[in-house]
Amino acid sequence: MSEQPPSSALPLNQVILGDCRQVLATLPKNSVDLIFADPPYNLQLRGELHRPDLSRVDRVDDEWDQFEGFDTYDQFTEEWLSACRRVLKPGGTLWVIGTYHNIYRVGGILQNLGFWILNDIVWVKTNPMPNFRGVRFTNAHETLIWAVKDRRAKYTFNYHAMKSLNDGLQMRSDWHLPICTGRKRLRVNGEKAHSTQKPESLLYRVLLAASNPGDVILDPFFGTGTSGAVAQQLGRQWIGIERDPQYVEIARQRIASLPAAPDETALRATPNPRRQPRIAFGTLLEAGLLRPGQTLYFGAEGSRSAQISADASLEYNGQRGSIHQIARAIQPGPRNGWLCWFYEDPHTGQRRPIDHLRQFIRNA
Amino acid sequence: MSEQPPSSALPLNQVILGDCRQVLATLPKNSVDLIFADPPYNLQLRGELHRPDLSRVDRVDDEWDQFEGFDTYDQFTEEWLSACRRVLKPGGTLWVIGTYHNIYRVGGILQNLGFWILNDIVWVKTNPMPNFRGVRFTNAHETLIWAVKDRRAKYTFNYHAMKSLNDGLQMRSDWHLPICTGRKRLRVNGEKAHSTQKPESLLYRVLLAASNPGDVILDPFFGTGTSGAVAQQLGRQWIGIERDPQYVEIARQRIASLPAAPDETALRATPNPRRQPRIAFGTLLEAGLLRPGQTLYFGAEGSRSAQISADASLEYNGQRGSIHQIARAIQPGPRNGWLCWFYEDPHTGQRRPIDHLRQFIRNA
DNA sequence: GTACTATCTGAATCATAGG
């Protein structure tokens, strides 16, 4: 769980009707853990919402108009990305999904705003729509960008949960998932309710990877509410912002009809192995497991050795320092002294790593 | 074949030493059919990285990848992209490869310059380097952008060749190919000659998809010349531009030592779509296990033989078709081409069924 | 020659708590 959000000020688990640029300005800054955004592809598509004559809008072949189109889209993009950045916690992360029509604009602008890209992910569609005219490659993927607000801040990544989800191997940046079809596709009067409904499997992986139960998930282009539905089922809090009243209504009904969230044990992701309490090397002396003057050997077989001083420093060829420092002096590079140094078992005469003695302390 | 290039003015099949921004300015405009560009990625790596076994990762720290910031990188990008655009024919296409470090800058800028994106392609690596610290997703892909100079112009896309290469299914925007390792990786004194050498299979697919024999292929960041080597083997003309004299020398030697290009019939792409076996025969070509123009023998001892075309079809006595179709043409009845056709082992001279190579791929 | 093992490596924005 992340640090406590000022959740009293947040309209949690609600769909808010409005343009995300204005709505986001009303929310407290540094209050959201994760933002998932599925923005409109370009200005032309946005225009389609207002003007019925799609073909005219689509026939932008004049170079100036084209540039004009990019300019307007870029401005829109910069506005909603800035507004998102303000409400994110420093270690909060942004996910944006798009295609080649818009993702290069979005990616460049979010970098300019100071977002730090952690990965880009390709959603490889197992069942994409073919290219009917045979003039290009089948457009079989979409791209997600995962970025943190502040490069130096600690972000949430449930590494072990992802590894577990991927059958014991590290989760990779290519996700092979089917598109949303069949019963999962929301319909109104037989027609699909939203033209770009994302599959819940995609959001499941995003939220499981980069948030914890109780975290606040915000979606500035909520549409029919896939992100909210998955957040609800995964025990996350959510905020949806959507401009279209019809979508808002569909999303509200969709989420209201969900079963109650599973209990918390089911939601807990594969945890990181618990951090072991820190034990100082000197503790081994105090416990009598090693004594001053005793010899430690570098490696299980090598001949190099050092003497333990009463203050738990090692003495080696006139040098003096911690088990880590002396190990690095012998073999430059990152060294964990606990694994480098061996003591001689007084009974068997065998060498054992001093890490065994530390385990002994920890278990006691 | 595209319209006639003013090839007299072009320095064909040569590596030119110099900065591509200056060199491109000396070439005639509207003269090049396809540009493949693998620009510096601007990786911005910080400290050293070690594997869990404490071995050090040999990072990309070449001088050519150092930029002061996004501003400098953007300016550099705009300059080389503009210079490329000038020499391209109106229907010529540009391919650029990159990762999230740079591809959003590059993609945005090329759109601003008037390039029209046709597809983006993800090269999904079958054997990427893992994320050793477990703090992100394994970075398992790179992105290629395919764009045409003039949106209204006719560009080259060998749809049926791609379909044939993909075993009768439309070629998709996700390409699953291994990275360049082992013997294929050029070395100097045991060290890799170039830190970012691309696999030939990737260039093979690019050039087969978007160019025709005789076309002029230009690479402004030639490096050790993978694009030129593949162009040569596919019967395309090529121009390489490279700043580093060492890379230039390596590339020249590499291409000079190639076998002669196969004849033109072998290179002609299939005019008609065909049916699909389970494993694509074309994969053997992409993997470099067989090459265009190579001879296959019908049976382990017979004298009948056929030539392999670049799009993985066979040519036999003026007939053209899949390994199965041609096998049936020779011996009517149900035939499994994988078991009928034999290749000659280059070392032992023995004939072996191509099914061995399929097994090799399957095991790999 | 074969089978098995050990070693090496690849475009990577690769840690964090505590003093």
Next chain:
DNA sequence: TCCTATGATTCAGATAGTA
């Protein structure tokens, strides 16, 4: 902000060496 100590962390494939 910097420094130090401690701990957490890898997959596929090729090659070389050994039995």
